Amino acid sequence: MSAKRILVVDDHEQIRDSISEILELQGYEVKTAINGKDAMDQVGGFQPDLIVTDILMPDMDGYELMMKKWTDQQIYEVPIVVVSAMVSKYDIAAGKALGAKKYITKPFKAQELIEAVAEFVK
Numbered sequence: 085m086s087a088k089r090i091l092v093v094d095d096h097e098q099i100r101d102s103i104s105e106i107l108e109l110q111g112y113e114v115k116t117a118i119n120g121k122d123a124m125d126q127v128g129g130f131q132p133d134l135i136v137t138d139i140l141m142p143d144m145d146g147y148e149l150m151m152k153k154w155t156d157q158q159i160y161e162v163p164i165v166v167v168s169a170m171v172s173k174y175d176i177a178a179g180k181a182l183g184a185k186k187y188i189t190k191p192f193k194a195q196e197l198i199e200a201v202a203e204f205v206k
Contacts, residue, residue: 087113088205091132093123093149094167095141099190103136103167106194107201120144120152127158134205135159136197139168139179150182163204167192 090112094100104114115130117123119141139146146166153159166179169190179187186200 087111088133089113089115089130090201090205091115091117091123091126091130091135093117093120093135093137093141093146095119095138099138099167103197106197107136110198110201112201112205120146120149123149124152124156124158127162131158132162134201135162135164136167136201137164139166139170139175147178147182150179150184153183165197165200165204167197 090107092100092103092114094103095118100116104116107114115126117126121144123135137146137149146168150164153164163185164183166184166187167190168175171189176187185204188196188200
């Protein structure tokens with residue numbers, strides 16, 4: 085059985101690498117993107133089972149990426165988990181309204197991320 089594929093989208097290299105390492109240690113195949121535009125460029129070839137995204141990013145932010153979910157067949161069925169420093173009730177509600185299955189606030193615990201991903205990638 086092949087590993088489930090996760091696309092990690094974050095413009096901060098250290099956070100992107102940390103999330104990737106946590107998920108790779110759980111046996112997932114991970115690919116990274118620096119923003120939503122980069123993620124959309126990679127989605128077709130990689131065909132992720134789940135996307136983990138930040139919100140605040142240049143070019144195409146996480147909200148715009150989640151809006152793409154509703155109009156783009158490549159990611160329409162792909163669950164999205166947000167990991168963001170935007171922590172207000174409004175930010176969390178907006179993320180969930182746009183389709184985030186989970187909204188994790190930074191700083192986050194590795195176990196919290198692992199559990200959120202496992203809930204949607206079986």
